Amino acid sequence: MDAGSWYVLVETNHTGQEGQNHAGAITETRPFRTREEALADAARLTQTYLKPRVMKEKGRWIxxxxxxxxxxxxxxxxxxxxxxxxxxxxxxxxPS
Structure with missing residues (x-):
């Protein structure tokens, strides 16, 4: 990751079949040169991003x-x- 860059970050969460909550994790980090490019990608991801290991989606609220x-x-x-x-x-x- 480069300082001075814009990023799109995706945090995924889900509730299991028994109603158990699973803690969120940052699963995507995408660098961009400008805020406008990052905003456009983020808006697109709200409609297209599919989490791994989940069944077919019936719909989504954004x-x-x-x-x-x-x-x-x-x-x-x-x-x-x-x-x-x-x-x-x-x-x-x-850096550490």
Whole structure:
């Protein structure tokens, strides 16, 4: 990851078949040169991003939660997984 770049971040979450919540994890990081490019990709992902290991989607609700963030609820047969999409500017990377 390069400091001074815009990124699209995707956090996935889901509820298991027994109603158990599974903690979210950042599953995608995509770098872009400009905020506008990142926003366009993020908006596209809200409609096309499919989480791994889930059954066929029956529909999705896309909520714009801020100027650079979305929450997407997916309707599946047994549960309702969701994911969040953010556009963020990486200000600094501190190596260990």
């Amino acid at each position: 909520f714009r939660t801020g100027p650079e963030s979305w929450l997407v609820l997916s309707q599946r047969a047994m549960h309702r997984p969701y994911f969040r999409v953010w556009v963020a500017y990486l200000e600094q990377f501190i």
